[in-house]
Amino acid sequence: xxxxxxxxVAAGARAxxxxxxxxxxxxxxxxxxxxxxxxxxxxxxxxxxxxxxDACRFAGVTTAAPYKHFRDKQEILEIVCQRGFEKLKADxxxxxxxxxxxxxxxxxxxxxxxxxxxxxxxxxFRLMFGQNSDLKTAGIVxxxxxxxxxxxxxxxxxxxxKQGRAEDPRHVALKLWTFxxxxxxxxxxxxxxxxxxxxxxxxxxxxxxRDILGS
Amino acid sequence: xxxxxxxxVAAGARAxxxxxxxxxxxxxxxxxxxxxxxxxxxxxxxxxxxxxxDACRFAGVTTAAPYKHFRDKQEILEIVCQRGFEKLKADxxxxxxxxxxxxxxxxxxxxxxxxxxxxxxxxxFRLMFGQNSDLKTAGIVxxxxxxxxxxxxxxxxxxxxKQGRAEDPRHVALKLWTFxxxxxxxxxxxxxxxxxxxxxxxxxxxxxxRDILGS
DNA sequence: TTGCGAAGTCAGCGGCACTAACTTATGTAA
DNA sequence: TTACATAAGTTAGTGCCGCTGACTTCGCAA
Numbered sequence: 001x002x003x004x005x006x007x008x009v010a011a012g013a014r015a016x017x018x019x020x021x022x023x024x025x026x027x028x029x030x031x032x033x034x035x036x037x038x039x040x041x042x043x044x045x046x047x048x049x050x051x052x053x054d055a056c057r058f059a060g061v062t063t064a065a066p067y068k069h070f071r072d073k074q075e076i077l078e079i080v081c082q083r084g085f086e087k088l089k090a091d092x093x094x095x096x097x098x099x100x101x102x103x104x105x106x107x108x109x110x111x112x113x114x115x116x117x118x119x120x121x122x123x124x125f126r127l128m129f130g131q132n133s134d135l136k137t138a139g140i141v142x143x144x145x146x147x148x149x150x151x152x153x154x155x156x157x158x159x160x161x162k163q164g165r166a167e168d169p170r171h172v173a174l175k176l177w178t179f180x181x182x183x184x185x186x187x188x189x190x191x192x193x194x195x196x197x198x199x200x201x202x203x204x205x206x207x208x209x210r211d212i213l214g215s
Numbered sequence: 216x217x218x219x220x221x222x223x224v225a226a227g228a229r230a231x232x233x234x235x236x237x238x239x240x241x242x243x244x245x246x247x248x249x250x251x252x253x254x255x256x257x258x259x260x261x262x263x264x265x266x267x268x269d270a271c272r273f274a275g276v277t278t279a280a281p282y283k284h285f286r287d288k289q290e291i292l293e294i295v296c297q298r299g300f301e302k303l304k305a306d307x308x309x310x311x312x313x314x315x316x317x318x319x320x321x322x323x324x325x326x327x328x329x330x331x332x333x334x335x336x337x338x339x340f341r342l343m344f345g346q347n348s349d350l351k352t353a354g355i356v357x358x359x360x361x362x363x364x365x366x367x368x369x370x371x372x373x374x375x376x377k378q379g380r381a382e383d384p385r386h387v388a389l390k391l392w393t394f395x396x397x398x399x400x401x402x403x404x405x406x407x408x409x410x411x412x413x414x415x416x417x418x419x420x421x422x423x424x425r426d427i428l429g430s
Numbered sequence: 431t432t433g434c435g436a437a438g439t440c441a442g443c444g445g446c447a448c449t450a451a452c453t454t455a456t457g458t459a460a
Numbered sequence: 461t462t463a464c465a466t467a468a469g470t471t472a473g474t475g476c477c478g479c480t481g482a483c484t485t486c487g488c489a490a
Contacts, residue, residue, distance in 0.1 A: 024455090027469080046346060048263060053446060061469075064449080068468055106388060120345070125273050131341060131404050149410050174411055175423050179390075179459065181406075182397020191347050191396075194363050196389055211426045241486065254460060268477065276438075279480080283437050288478065 031069040033059045036203040038076045039083070039124075046123045047077060047132075078125065084124045085144030088117050092151055102158030104215065110152060111205045118184035125188060129181070149177060159213065172212060179208045225428070246284040248274045253291045254339075261338045262292060262345075292342065299339045300359030303332050307366055317373030319430065325367060326395040333399035340403060344396070347386045364392060374428065387427060394423045 021197065037058040052073045057068050058064045070076050091113040091126035118125040131189050133208050138149045156176065157169035252273040252358065256265050267288045271278045285291050304330040314321035331339040371391065372384035398416050401407050406415050 009385075030468080051446065052448090062471080063447080064471080067448070067471060126401060129400070129404055129406060130345070131337070143404060146410055170411070171419075171422075173409075174419060175426070176412070178397040178401060178419065178423070179394045180397070181401055182393040182395070184346070185400050186393060186396055189344055191344060191360060192389075195361055196385070199389070204389060204393065205384075207386075207429065208393070211390070211429070212423065213425070239486090245437080247453080265478065267479090277440075278478080280438060283481070 020140075027059065027061060027065075030059060030065060034066055034069065034076060035079055035083075036128050039080050042077075042080060042127060043121065044123075047127045047130075050077075052076070060094060076128060077132075079215050080124070081127050082144065084121065084128045085148070088122075088128075088150050089144060089151075090115070091117055092148055096151065096155060102155060102162055103215065104159065104209070105122060106155050107152070107159060107176065107213070110155065111176065113186065113207060114180045115184045116203055118188050122188035125184065127151050149173065156213075163215065165214070167214075171178055175211060175212045178213065180205055183208075242274065242276060242280075245274060245276060245280060249281055249284065249291060250294055250298075254295050257292075257295060257338050257342060258336065259338075260340045265292075267291070272344075295339070296343050296393065297359065299336065299343045300363070303329070303343075304359060304363050304366075306332055306361060311366065311370060315336075317370060317377055317430065319374065320425070322367070322374060322391065322428070323372050323421050325370065325415055325426050326391065326424060329395045330399045330402065330416055330420060333403050339404035340399065340421070344400075367392060371428075380429070382429075390427045392418060394427065395420055 032049045032054050037055040038050065039056055040167040041058070052066055053063050055076070057067060059065075066076070092110045095109035095113040096106045099109045115186055153169050160167055160169055160172065187201050192201075249270050252270040253265065256269055267281055268278050270291070271280060274280075283290070307325045310324035311327040313356070314324045368384050368388040371388045374386055375382055375387065381396045400421050402416050407416075
């Protein structure tokens, strides 16, 4: 009994090069291992250079193995993408907790969480928000994306109410999101680099937030 | 003599399916034909689904032929990318001409030209502004991108001066660019769709422009 | 007229996504 | 304890891709 369950424990069986050791026929948890490999490879090289074959080498299995766990290459990317949205959602929620709801600081900290996420996980960010129409049709993005924006609208509504102003919080939130998203894209795609080297993106976002919030 | 020079005239030799007819050994202007095929295919299917082999079929040559004219696949994409920047630059310049320099309308029309370019050529826009670090290192993007922003800074400087205000036109222009770029990305990547279906992007951009310009 | 070089073709390499058929290991039920 | 169904691997192979080297065709200039 105890003997049998031991073969399930495959985690940590790694060689020096970080790839999985091939010392038993069954992997243990290939599914999770491939997802993690995909996440790491996308992080390192970008989704457009990610190959399933690389992930297989990383996990120490043949290139046919993934198809016991996933429909195709796209499905693994979808899962990685989905986990990215969960992380982003958690990050922005954390920002509100720290700053206190309905404050300018909360809104600015949410923006900062967004740009920080983008700059620490640029390739994942591109995967999440890029075209990739195949991903989008899966509907994965919708729920998570809507959730993130809903948080922001909520905070903006609270803030506007406190200020005693009569703007549409949805409209204001969309403008904030648009700006922060633009800043994230231009930052991670290095489009600011030549044009405004050493730009302080956080300051830019905070400045624009004040413009848009009218304060 | 007249006979010989005729074989140079290959333009317009197209079959019903739009592909080049194969009625002579030399193509005539394969280089330009491949660039145009690449532009069309990127437009239709996106750079990530573009294959050189497709472009060759379109031009009616074998898959080895492009390498007489281009280093590799990347080089054709670079050229298409560069022409895209030239188009964007011309479009924004035209906007200023129409609206008159230094006006709010000029600035807003430049923004509109940007989002219109993005939405009529979404795949080209992504190619131009996406990571694609291989493209970026080529330096093609730098000159063109800097040129576009320089126009904007100029107009913003004129506008601010007229208003008699003492802001840094560079800083203001960067905010405007950031917003317009964000709006373009979210629009073409269909990220607005679920969250704000039927959103009037032009109105959003104009509203934000007023916020940022403080008028 | 000829010959050289530009611009094609052909055949082939390695890598990728994916599949069909086969093999191994594992948990369950007799 | 053993037999077996099945989950989870492998092997071998397909077709497409980017790219290369060796060969061929053609246009131009001497």
